[in-house]
Amino acid sequence: MGWLSQSNDFTGDLISAAIVGVELLFAVWLFCRGLPKRDRLCLRVGICIAATAAIVIGGTFFAEPYRASGNSMLNVIQIFFYCLVPLMLAGATLFCRKTSVWVAIFCGIGAHTMQNIGSGIEGLLRYAFYTLKIQLPSPIESLLIAVIGTATVYSLCERLFLHELRRNGLQEIRDRGILLVLVVAELVSVVFDIIIKTVPEETSALYQNLLRIVHLAMAAFILYCLYEMLYNRQLQQEIQAVSHLLANSRQQYEASKETIDAINMKCHDLKHQIRALKGGGVSDTALEELAATVQIYDTTLRTGNEALDVILTEKALVCEREGITFTRIVDGKALDHIAAADLYSLFGNALDNAIEATLRIKDSGDDFRSISLTVKKPAGLAVIHLENYFTDTVDLDADFPVTQKLGPDGTRDTLNHGYGIRSMRAVVKRYGGTLSISADGDIFCLDIAIPSV
Amino acid sequence: MYRVISVEDDETEAAVLKNYLDRFASESGENFEFVHLKSAIEFLDKQRTADLIFFDIDLPGINGIEAATLLRSYDEETPIIFVTNLAQYAIKGYEVDALDFVVKPVGYRDFCLRMRKALRILRRRSGRNITVQDHESMRVFSVDDLAFVDISGHSLGFHCGNGDAASCRGSLREIEGQLADDTFVRISNSCLANLRHIRQVTRDGIVMTTGDKLYFSRSRKKPAMEAIASYLGGSQ
Numbered sequence: 001m002g003w004l005s006q007s008n009d010f011t012g013d014l015i016s017a018a019i020v021g022v023e024l025l026f027a028v029w030l031f032c033r034g035l036p037k038r039d040r041l042c043l044r045v046g047i048c049i050a051a052t053a054a055i056v057i058g059g060t061f062f063a064e065p066y067r068a069s070g071n072s073m074l075n076v077i078q079i080f081f082y083c084l085v086p087l088m089l090a091g092a093t094l095f096c097r098k099t100s101v102w103v104a105i106f107c108g109i110g111a112h113t114m115q116n117i118g119s120g121i122e123g124l125l126r127y128a129f130y131t132l133k134i135q136l137p138s139p140i141e142s143l144l145i146a147v148i149g150t151a152t153v154y155s156l157c158e159r160l161f162l163h164e165l166r167r168n169g170l171q172e173i174r175d176r177g178i179l180l181v182l183v184v185a186e187l188v189s190v191v192f193d194i195i196i197k198t199v200p201e202e203t204s205a206l207y208q209n210l211l212r213i214v215h216l217a218m219a220a221f222i223l224y225c226l227y228e229m230l231y232n233r234q235l236q237q238e239i240q241a242v243s244h245l246l247a248n249s250r251q252q253y254e255a256s257k258e259t260i261d262a263i264n265m266k267c268h269d270l271k272h273q274i275r276a277l278k279g280g281g282v283s284d285t286a287l288e289e290l291a292a293t294v295q296i297y298d299t300t301l302r303t304g305n306e307a308l309d310v311i312l313t314e315k316a317l318v319c320e321r322e323g324i325t326f327t328r329i330v331d332g333k334a335l336d337h338i339a340a341a342d343l344y345s346l347f348g349n350a351l352d353n354a355i356e357a358t359l360r361i362k363d364s365g366d367d368f369r370s371i372s373l374t375v376k377k378p379a380g381l382a383v384i385h386l387e388n389y390f391t392d393t394v395d396l397d398a399d400f401p402v403t404q405k406l407g408p409d410g411t412r413d414t415l416n417h418g419y420g421i422r423s424m425r426a427v428v429k430r431y432g433g434t435l436s437i438s439a440d441g442d443i444f445c446l447d448i449a450i451p452s453v
Numbered sequence: 454m455y456r457v458i459s460v461e462d463d464e465t466e467a468a469v470l471k472n473y474l475d476r477f478a479s480e481s482g483e484n485f486e487f488v489h490l491k492s493a494i495e496f497l498d499k500q501r502t503a504d505l506i507f508f509d510i511d512l513p514g515i516n517g518i519e520a521a522t523l524l525r526s527y528d529e530e531t532p533i534i535f536v537t538n539l540a541q542y543a544i545k546g547y548e549v550d551a552l553d554f555v556v557k558p559v560g561y562r563d564f565c566l567r568m569r570k571a572l573r574i575l576r577r578r579s580g581r582n583i584t585v586q587d588h589e590s591m592r593v594f595s596v597d598d599l600a601f602v603d604i605s606g607h608s609l610g611f612h613c614g615n616g617d618a619a620s621c622r623g624s625l626r627e628i629e630g631q632l633a634d635d636t637f638v639r640i641s642n643s644c645l646a647n648l649r650h651i652r653q654v655t656r657d658g659i660v661m662t663t664g665d666k667l668y669f670s671r672s673r674k675k676p677a678m679e680a681i682a683s684y685l686g687g688s689q
Contacts, residue, residue: 449682
């Protein structure tokens, strides 16, 4: 790691330690860059830098007598100290950024590992310089090697995964399994480092360099594993969330279907009873009116597609409750080849979005609560068209409208809400169809086209 | 200027509709001629033509749906909007290719939503012409009659729905530019199709009113399908 490495004097040690300190700070900054900042950030960062300087200077002073006497206690102290470094980095992260302890620990260990890789490269470079007989004054040589090593490794890491890590949200780490891997990573790094540093002078350069390379490879591999685990975890979480939504959907579907089946049965019974009543005391006209009413209730639910009946009736009831005019012209047969669950989720999502959008309009004058749905099959293509009014605060993003829904912490809840449209697209894609969104002034239009089999 | 016919037996309802139409005209900048007929028989007898028809479902004699069915037997194009007390009857509006319906009592914004959809459809009719310098002569086609334009080498082929055809030299991109305001979609590098003339859509292409089958190119399939969906859905 640089401390007590090749140089044999106090100044050399101090410079090496300082370089390492800077590398570590730089590394941890790269990791936690995207996290929300705390107030008076400059002051906090200043304090961290000062603390690092203090540790560097103090540590070098402290280790001096041990180094001079060649005491092997040094190794123990080193191990102990190296293990503390990631915790200190985590502490710095927590001090400067608003985040959870786990994320801070992740940053700390990640940064430390990255710095280790850098330092491994530096070791190899030092050897290269030596072999090539490049002689430079010691501090300049250290500095130059440090800059080259750090620049290469850090920019590589940045491009390969740090950038993506920040984009996908470091906030999502909640998995303890990752931390276990990190701890193992740390121990491995530390042990290897100690081995490399304590290798006797006489050992062949080849052996030393091999050790360095293996150390490097392991550290790189561990970083890669971390990245994979993090990314996969996020995907898994997404899958979980979507399955949860689907499970809810299915429950709702079953519940709705039961209700509608019950209503259907009642209608049926009523019709029988009305027939039975004829010729009794009730006038014929009254009975006919009654029959007509029941008949109407009967026809409401019939689009020709059972699953559609369920979801449309459910949403129609919601609309009635909210005072939204919901007109529908639906040729149920057009969507016969779509699975019931898919229809339920597709229309459920689409109508939920439409309903929410209309409810969000707070206009004192005219009533903008109007939704129009048509499902037809022109030219052999099943076309679903849904329109509703909306306020212009919806981003008609390239792919989907970015939601206005706010999550519990006040930030845009794109995670949960994006799933609605995303799952619609997924369903449509599965049937080889297309989904497009457009706007005509203050009218939001959704078009879904699904080719028949 | 669009002619709107309302087949409605209730005077007050008709007045409300006219009122809304006037308000809509000033808001949208379009002109409308409003004709009010009291019964479906009156409408069918005289075979009145219009750009847009509002049918009250609950009419004495022949009801709105039956009238619409009869209308469709000789007119497949004119957009229809039903006016009804009960949503239930109109749900099968697709059988007469109804555009939409409104539920009484009609609110202005309800009316507006459907009217704007109708307007989008009415505006599709181009009324423009396109001139083609065929080898011997100059041919003039109505853009509405043009089913598709394809290109082979540098030779453009213009194909009309009624079977007429012409060809000349040029680039498809130039023609695409000329027809930018009309209902055309580029389905492949060598073909520009008129959405109005699509008779059938399949997974790999479209069948036109001329009977020709045209194929999507892989890169243009998705945007073309989206344009077709928008058109057939009524958003475009």
